[in-house]
Amino acid sequence: MGSPTKPARTALVLGGGISGLLAARELAAAGLTVTVVEATENWGGCVGSHVVAGLTLDSGAESFATRSSAVADLVRELGLAGKIVEPRPGGAWVQLPDGPRELPKTGVLGIPANPWDPEVRRSLGFVGSLRASLDRFLPASVGASKDVSSVSALVRARMGRRVLDRLVAPVVGGVHSADPGLLDVDMVAPGLRAGIRSHGSLAAAVAAQRSRPAALPAALPPSGASGSSDAGRRPLAKAGSAVASLEGGMHTLISALVADLQGRGVTLKSGSAAKNVARAGDGWRVTAADSTYDAGLLVVGLPGPAAVGLLQAAVPALAGRSPESGPDVRLVTLVVDVPELDSRPRGTGILVAPQAPGIEAKALTHATAKWDWLAAAAGPGTHVLRLSYGRLEGPATAGVRATGPAPASDPELLAAALSDASALLEVQLDRKDVVDWDVVRWEGALPFAAVGHKARVAEVRALCAEQPGVAIVGGWVAGNGLAAVVSDTRQEIQKLLG
Template sequence: MSGATPEPSVTSAAVVGGGISGLLSALELAKAGRHVTVLEAGEAWGGCVGSHVVGGLTLDSGAESFATRSSAVADLAAELGIAGKIVAPHPGGAWVQLPEGARELPKTGVLGIPANPWDPEVRRTLGFAGSLRASVDRFLPASVGTRAAITSVSALVRQRMGRRVLERLVEPVVGGVHSADPALLDVDMVAPGVRAGIRTHGSLAAAVAAQRRGTAAQGAKAGSAVAGLRGGMHSLVTALVAELRRRGVTLLTGTRADAVARTADGWRVSAGERMYDAGLLVVALDGPSAVGLLQDAVPGLTEHRPDAGPDVKLVTLVVDLPELDRRPRGTGILVAPQTPGIQAKALTHATAKWDWLAAASGPGTHVVRLSYGRGEGPRQDGSPEAQDAAAGPPGGAGPGAGDEGLFQAALRDASSLLTVLVTADDVLDWDVVSWGGVLPFAAVGHRQRVAQVRRVCAAEGSLVMVGGWLAGNGLAAVVDDTKRQVADVLR
């Protein structure tokens, strides 16, 4: 009958969001015998683990590696039958671009923080005075930087190791990984266990060294504590979706959840003219979207709505430049935010990083990816020069710039960072991928917000919220947290 309310589809579990956390939630629920329906607003699965074709090559459009400090992603790959695709990056190591020039990034354990301030590579980057100030860390009381309930990455590093470590090592790494100023980030979210390690081992350097001893990356080049998949990280999504289909999970793209309501038996999700009733609900969206979707059904979440993450744009260039065969900057280069004349925050030389991609590209053909966009905070010294550095150089090549402007900026930045002139004539193909606010933004106090969100969800009994904004940045963190959250609600 025209105008009649459609009957809802019934499923024992509904998952809203088809990124990695949503797909993995569906897998864990299906393994537990649940009938699962996944609703994804877009037309592609995987969220930030996506792909695009540039110059005839299928490349990662988002995440292109995972941290190996935990086995979470490797275990998932094994479960999906693709463990044989796991590959290590080329051992070329990463570099950091400083105002006075490029340096090899020292072997550091956490967010660029050195385990030994007198390591020759660290001293070359910091200078004698910088290493001397950083070494004061070992003589400070363990309470320095750990006494407060909440502290930022910047505050901890400045207190214990000084400004030079912050500006020359930590800011480039944090900017490259989290697209944010370390003054804005909660250290307990982006470097869990470090402050506890200071209390246990007596200094920040010792805490970092202890974490390094627990990894396979001991003594490895900076930037090598990661792995990837032959063919690209997006092949993880392909395998995950195939496994979900094999298990009978209902996968719906182009289906945006508009509203959620409580029912006597669980939850009703409205998506356009369709409704889905489920006993168990998993919301796997970015933080603002997740809270916005649930705020009517679960009002207790409203006050815990997080800020959106920074907007990031990735410019991928496929170039014909045999001069890059020598890997002039190893696997890539991170840019200190005070560096003049460079607008990118990081550059990945993908064909230098991944041997499988170099083989697929062929001799002389290279894939270079530059990242733009960084959540900035006020510089610590408040000087006009520092404020100008925080604002970045003029030219409008930030996330708000058009694709052509970003392309031109990428040519300039790639030329400067790689020390090889890259012109439009060298470019075989290029693409710009926009990620609007999807990187989790672990602002100071965010850990406490996560705990409160989890308490509100637990009180509902049949509601799970997952994703990077709760788990922390990186595939390993998301995979591990998602499995734990789904296991908890099933128990």
Template sequence: MSEPSVIDVVVIGGGVAGLVAARECLKVGLDTVVLEARPEIGGCIASAELDGLRVDVGAESFATRGGHVAELLDELGLADSIVSPAGGGAWLALDGGDGGPRFAPLPKTGVLGIPASPLANDVRAVIGTRAAIRAYADRLLPVLTIGRESNLGELVEKRMGRAVLDNLVAPIATGVYSADPRHLDVDVVAPGLNPAMTRAGSLSGAVSQLAASRPAGTAVQGLRGGMTTLVDALRASIAHFAGRIETGDAVDGLRREGDHWVVTRAAGDDTRARFVIIATPASSALPWLASARPDWAAATTVPWPAGPPVELVTLVVDAPDLGAPRGSGLLVVEGTPGVTAKAMTHASAKWGWLAEEAGDRHVIRLSYGRLGAANPLDGQGDAAVTALALADASALLGRHLGSTDLRAVERTPWRDALSHAAIGQRERVDVLESLVREDPSIAVTGAWLAGTGLASVVPHAKEAALRIRHNALGLTPRP
């Protein structure tokens, strides 16, 4: 009886991190297979066909920082497909004091909502003059009270007051990281802010320095046709290098046998490989690591915080007269009356290519679910969720949208959105990654290690693959 064949690399997880890592291994001739439990690859990038439109129902853009995503897109032949959002900007929805919401444009100069100029007109329009004066007092607080801060929420409240925290910083923290700012690590979400405070002597002065050092240009971009265009290109590139992607069969175990790894699967045959890259969420990656290497159990079984359950509801409505009353969308301050959603993206107003395809229709995405609270859509039937989403969209856009306007609707739940930016998470990640680096035959990647968004995930996945392919080719072990 012949011995089972052993391939070079198995990548567990078919999200962008796994696909990027697999492609990097394939580029140097390593026989590589990607295993994905779900029927479709792409992870947090997904689309749906709604009323004849291909619409993103997951990540819809990427941060331009570092240039890592643009470099990957160029490699994949997608550079000409990169598009910038329309110039309408984002808004905030707040308590209007009359039982309904009020609206104001999101202030333009700041970092995570922390204003560089607390007395600016757009800041006062959100928090009022009295709260703006309190925020400006940050400039007058003694420099000696500034140390190295770790808690973003506590820092903002101490230096600028509760109004800035609740009405400017919290909505952005919730929208970007699905987390309360009191749970976020300053050094992770705002690198350079602590040393800038020491130099400037105030929080607003530090924000001014960081804002001035940012490169000019759009902070986020997208792809004509939607972000799943990237997934399609990665799939094609993996096929070009003779890689394989196997979907619909969950991995249920990982163990070491002699000089190779054995990946056991729920329905299919075991897969044997010299090297393994785990590119799944923490909820599955951590148990595999603990069972594969018992000496790693201490680092993998410590309490890892759970991410909030988030659900997107995407509407396509027939509303020729709607326009773009809230620009590209808005963030909702917690407690805003008459609104259940935490954020809304007016996708057809944000992306010109989608507006062209939609014609008189509008594509609106509403996001539900905040950390520490039950998702308001849990247990709700489709009819109730659709009615709630239409009511929220009507309240936020100032134009009644009813069932007669609705052309299509899609619910998309997202789970396991563990934030790399949570306080203490970076230390947990550092310990785990230092252990994994001791074994040259395994690597781990994904947003729970790398950070939120493709700008963090892509370079982390490439580095994980570079270490594996370096070791697979018999070169000096890469740290």
């Protein structure tokens, strides 16, 4: 049992995902004695790793958005600035019912900045681009005046169903594993509706977001400056890069963060699931596994349902405010020996429109075509493919959502992945081509920003703010993506300390 002498100078963090680890770092930097408890044996949550065919690969998030400096700043602080890499040029594709098309490069959630771009017109056709271009003549209030709106309602109102079905649905399905009719546009694309009011149209709002300079170093340090070879890296100078990653994988960020916490004297307790939370004098008391912890400050970095469920006893007003669980996603990683894929037939990968026949995957990432460092590590002719399965279908009816059809067992997933990859890449892949493979399951762990979610998050945080010394962090309150999580976590911890 922990019983600190000065509870006000101690902090307990529940959850060892990136939000929990970053919260612990901020608290330790402020001089507090910090303990982090994590239910599993692994740190990093959805930023994890696994070994497939001898390659240490990302098992979850494999990149971060560069539209803010949040992640890049953290990377620099941890001494990893020289490891930042951008994806290989070439872009991604989308699989439509009538075949594959190049995905427009100047979009947000698949929403085009210019409906008449050649890539957009090839996907939409003349009539689709004509309808989408009417967006510029609509009043700014269309789609932007309601308190809440789904992604699909906004896109359909301003640009039409063809943009929604052929561009937005594949992107949203690939990124958020959900139907765009289920998602709160203000959570998954913050500032987009405000941009319509400022710039007069949805296309102009998208163009404004895309024109912001990428928050990356102007260039990488000279060879050897980071203590490793520059092989497999690409220089960073283009403002148009929407995402970046780290040489070696995003999971290296977690390794660096854990090492940083250990250097700061933070206590890390894995395999210790929190069971109950209660007020204890001026602080908090938490039971986790067989231990009890007393602390002046409490940070809850757990998925939404678990966070609200644990805090309900101490904050009764939270009853009935638990968010919906996220989608159950299955990620199949294939390492294949297929030299025909050296030509990168679908660029960095391909997203799948829900109505595309015969394909069960919602997206395929050609990881060795996307990241030069990984291609160098895998070697000529060897390729890493990531296929994801599981998407929440909509619209929601009476709170019930159906999960799209997807294979369940590992053998079924392997068979589906080989079939889907063959169809999507137009290169036949057989079991004999597979060097190694793995399945990673994310069961309800990914953030799910249902329509109205932003308002519900605000209510939950307002209720918790009435209790001194507690903060809630994580993707379900911050929004999907590492940039949103890092930025939000730092803001919330500064509020807590203040």
